[in-house]
Amino acid sequence: MSGITYEDFLDLSYTPTETDLVCTFRIAPADGMSMEAAASRVASESSNGTWAALHIDDTFTDMGATTFAIDGDTIKVAYPAGLFEAGNMPQVLSCIAGNIMGMKAVDTIRLEDCEWPEAIVSGYRGPQFGSGVRSEIFGVEDRPILATVPKPKVGLSTAKHAEVGYEAWVGGVDLLKDDENLTDQPFNPFSDRLTESLAMRDKAQDETGEVKSYLVNVTAETNEMLERADEVASQGNEYVMVDVVTCGWAAVQTLRERCEELGLAIHAHRAMHAAFDRLPDHGVSMRVLAQVSRLCGVDQLHTGTAGLGKLANEDTVGINEWLRSDLYGMTDVLPTASGGLHPGLVPALMDATGTNMCIQVGGGIHGHPEGTRAGAAAFRQAVDATVAGVPMDEYAADHAELATALEKWGTETPR
Secondary structure, eight states: OEEEOGGGGBOTTOOOOTTOEEEEEEEEEOTTOOHHHHHHHHHHHTTTOOSSOEEEOTTOOOOOOEEEEEETTEEEEEEOGGGSOTTOHHHHHHHHTTGGGGOTTEEEEEEEEEEOOHHHHTTSOOOSSGGGHHHHTTOOOSSOEEEEOOSSSSOOOHHHHHHHHHHHHHHTOSEEEOOTTOSSBTTBOHHHHHHHHHHHHHHHHHHHOSOOEEEOBOOSSHHHHHHHHHHHHHTTOOEEEEEHHHHOHHHHHHHHHHHHHHTOEEEEEOTTTHHHHSSTTSEEOHHHHHHHHHHHTOSEEEOOOTTOSSSOOOOHHHHHHHHHSOSTTOOOOEEEEESSOOGGGHHHHHHHHOSSSEEEOSHHHHTSTTOHHHHHHHHHHHHHHHHHTOOHHHHHTTOHHHHHHHHHHTTOOOO
């Protein structure tokens, strides 16, 4: 028989194999705990160790993780692929972001990044469409697709919600989007909202000659969510929207499977993400949440505004690059910028994030002095000007809606 101790989980000479999942953590050891001791406990608790020395026989399959690098407050941990059940994201996160987040051995711990091996990635469906939605659904390749949420976020009647959608579609946006907390409330029931909004969608398509669609929020208990997806497909819509963090990754994986059967794209809202990623020294980074979202199969994901909107700054550009990168042939994800945007911010946003994007604007459309249709027109004009390389002031000289938006908001970022 042999023993296992914390020291067995630290090996600074170890080289990860091509099948290891490598995770980068930032940690602050507890008082009286060395960095080496804390780092070994991270690897131990997140794999097959415990606080007491164990005595095992030769029937044991070693699935221990190894901390193999320490650089200041940053450590790297390699996990053998055999530790994880294929295609089971909840189980993976229970390892790499589970009990370790509450260990007394560290004052703080943050999962910053993951390097996913093909041995693990191959167990996941990934996105069905990804950035292909721009060309496959809308026939758009040279600009971002554009979305808006009716404001106020909740409280509009079904008829008013659909009316606002129509005004935005006709004004120039591609997508109407529910907000994260609008599902099936009495003031705006899901089925009625879907039917009436799609009727207005069809009217807007006929009038503009452009494809329009609706990001309808199906978030609910998993079985109910699947029934709503069925209803969405039966009415001829192309998308569902889901709050991926609050409904849980297992539910997202189940919805992804149904959406492949139905041919629906998934727009992922990240409500509750800041409970994990806002504190710079503790939790799980948005980069990792984005990686998990891609593996679980969303097509579009909110990733921030590169510091230009109302939400806290984050590594939007780096996250977007990862979502678009090659991952053993897995389909990419279309990043979505949202939160406090208006037409005056479009040039800086597109300079930072490019055109292979979805841009979603709420108050920056509906707060336009001349109303939603004019606000949507101003937003589309700002995008068209930026794609054409024409300065905003010059473009606004011949586009009154944009001129009014620039006069109201300028290029200032809201708080």
